[in-house]
Amino acid sequence: MVYIAPAGIVLCGCVADGDSTRDGPKRANVGLFAFLWDEIASSLGNGGEMLVLLNSGYEEMSREAARIVAGTVRSKPNATLGLATGSTTVGMYKELARLHQEQGLDFSKVITFNLDEYLGLAAEHPQSFHCFMRENFFTHVNVASKNIHIPDGTIGGDYEEYCAAYERAIREAGGIDLQILGIGRNGHIGFNEPTSSFGSRTRLKVLTNETIEDNRKFFGAGEEMPQCAITMGIGTILEAKRILLLATGAAKAETVAEAIEGPITASVTASCLQLHPDVTFVIDEAAGARLKQRDYYRRVMEMTARFTPNRLS
Numbered sequence: 456m457v458y459i460a461p462a463g464i465v466l467c468g469c470v471a472d473g474d475s476t477r478d479g480p481k482r483a484n485v486g487l488f489a490f491l492w493d494e495i496a497s498s499l500g501n502g503g504e505m506l507v508l509l510n511s512g513y514e515e516m517s518r519e520a521a522r523i524v525a526g527t528v529r530s531k532p533n534a535t536l537g538l539a540t541g542s543t544t545v546g547m548y549k550e551l552a553r554l555h556q557e558q559g560l561d562f563s564k565v566i567t568f569n570l571d572e573y574l575g576l577a578a579e580h581p582q583s584f585h586c587f588m589r590e591n592f593f594t595h596v597n598v599a600s601k602n603i604h605i606p607d608g609t610i611g612g613d614y615e616e617y618c619a620a621y622e623r624a625i626r627e628a629g630g631i632d633l634q635i636l637g638i639g640r641n642g643h644i645g646f647n648e649p650t651s652s653f654g655s656r657t658r659l660k661v662l663t664n665e666t667i668e669d670n671r672k673f674f675g676a677g678e679e680m681p682q683c684a685i686t687m688g689i690g691t692i693l694e695a696k697r698i699l700l701l702a703t704g705a706a707k708a709e710t711v712a713e714a715i716e717g718p719i720t721a722s723v724t725a726s727c728l729q730l731h732p733d734v735t736f737v738i739d740e741a742a743g744a745r746l747k748q749r750d751y752y753r754r755v756m757e758m759t760a761r762f763t764p765n766r767l768s
C-alpha cells in the first residue's frame with residue numbers, strides 16, 4: 456500500500472502487526488491510517504516538524520532536556536508528563552531535582568504516567584521502574600503521590616483489563632502533554648520491541664533477547680531477568696502532544712540515525728516519531744555521529760532560535 460500525503464510524504468508498505476491489540480489487527484490499521492492522516496494534516500497547519508538538538512555530551516543533553524521539561528511545567532503547572540526510566544534519563548531527573556530545590560520549580564499539580572514496568576517485579580524490587588523513579592526523581596521533587604501512575608508489575612490475570620484502565624486514566628487526565636522517551640539499541644521506545652504495531656496500546660509485551668541482555672547488568676548475578684513488561688503502546692505514545700527523545704553515547708548512534716533518517720518501519724519502532732508533528736530529539740554528539748544531516752540540524756537549531764524560539768522552550 457502506498458499513501459502520498461499532500462506534503463509529498465510517501466508512506467509505503469503495510470504496518471507490521473506482531474501485537475494482538477484489543478481491536479484486532481484490521482481495525483488497528485484502519486484507525487492507524489486515519490490517525491496518521493490527521494497528524495500529517497495538522498502538522499501542515501502548525502508548521503510542526505522534527506527538531507534535532509545536538510549537544511556536546513551527556514551533561515549538556517541532560518540540562519537541555521530538563522530545560523524543556525521545566526518549560527512545560529512552568530507554562531502549564533498541571534501538565535501531564537509521560538516519563539521514561541533508563542540510564543539515559545538519570546542526568547535529566549537530577550537537573551529537574553536541582554531546579555526544584557534551587558529555583559522552586561513546582562511539580563505539585565503535575566500528573567505523571569510512566570511508560571512501562573517489568574512484569575513480575577513488585578514496586579519495592581530494587582530493579583523495578585517504581586524504585587528507579589523513587590530514587591531518581593520522586594523523592595527529590597514535590598509530585599503528589601496521588602498523581603503518580605506507573606504500571607503495576609505484579610498484576611496477574613486480566614492484563615487486557617488492567618492495560619485498558621491505564622489507557623483510560625491517561626485519557627481522563629486530558630492526555631499526555633509531554634512524553635519523554637529513551638531509545639533502546641534495537642530502536643524500541645517504551646518496551647515497544649521491533650515489529651510492535653504502530654497502532655498498539657498499553658499491553659503486555661515480550662522482551663527481545665537484545666533488550667534482556669542490555670538490562671541484565673542491572674540485575675544481580677543469578678537473579679532472574681524478567682522476560683515481559685507492561686508498556687504503553689506506539690499508538691499511546693503518538694497521541695502525546697509533544698515528544699522528547701533523549702539519546703547518549705556511541706552505542707545508540709546507529710539506531711538514532713535509523714529512527715530519524717531511515718524508513719518508517721516497525722523494525723525500528725522509534726521511526727514512527729517521524730509521523731508526529733512535534734518531536735524533539737535531544738541527543739549528544741556520540742549518539743548523533745551517524746546522522747547524515749548533522750550540519751542541517753545545526754542550522755535548523757540556529758534558525759529556530761532566531762525565528763521561532765518558542766519551539767525550543
Ligand code: F6R
Pocket residue numbers: 538539540541542543544570571584636637638639640643644645646
Ligand atoms: C524505559 C524505557 C526504555 C529505555 C531504553 C533506553 O522506561 O522505556 O525504552 O528508555 O531502553 O534505556 P537506557 O537509557 O538505559 O539505554
